[in-house]
Amino acid sequence: MKSYDYIMSYRPCRGLLAILLAALGMVSCHDHTDIYDSSIRVGSILLTDNTVISPMGYDASEQQAAGVIFYVNKDMALVVGLRELGCHQFSDTLSSVSGVVNDAVSKCGTENTAAIVASGINSPAVESVLHYPSPVSGWVLPSAGELRALSANRCAVETAMRIIEGDAFSNSQYVSSSQDGSSSESEQMYYLSVSLANGFVTSTVKTSPGAVRPVMRIR
Secondary structure (H helix, E strand, O other): HHHHHHHHHHHHHHHHHHHHHHHHHOOHOOOHHHOOOOOOOOOOEEOOOOEEEEEHHHHOOOOHHHHEEEEOOOOOEEEEEEEOOOEEOOOOOOOOOOOHHHOOOOHHHHHHHHHHHHOOOOOOHHHHHHHOOOOOOOOOOOOOOHHHHHHHHHHHHHHHHHHOOOOOOOOEEEEEEEEEEHHHHHHEEEEEEEOOOOEEEEEEEEOOOEEOOOEEEEO
């Protein structure tokens, strides 16, 4: 007991003890927790068992990644899938789809994709997402607002993608599930495509193909 009291009262020894512990690799509980952080935040990895882990804690020999979280708020978290799905048309005909939110802000890929499927139109972009081979279900064609959110957080997402060996993002415009709602004519003719390089939104003819990447809402 005396020796313990002596060490606690002699501050240089406390500093030396901390140095020795650090040298032995005895990190704090906080540092250890960061490696296995399961909180939902931008850049975290969604595993195929529907758990979340930080990029530092990912072990490819024991875990399988499904995607990377790219947007989080109190009500919603969005994940982008590992793979590029090629270039596909929004649709093979020029017609309006009812029930689709037609702006470049709303994060409504889930609702838009459901509306496109319900409409009965042939959408090669949506079909590619619905047939995306993944152990995790629920992938959709992102809305323009979701693609813009992905663009805004692209740096953090790309860092995690490299760790889990996901595909690099294309420099092409990406197909969104959002139509151009500026008029009834534009809604029939155009969809909104988005560049992940800069978030730029373009009104694009629906029969013109663009890059496709699946996303998923996890809350």
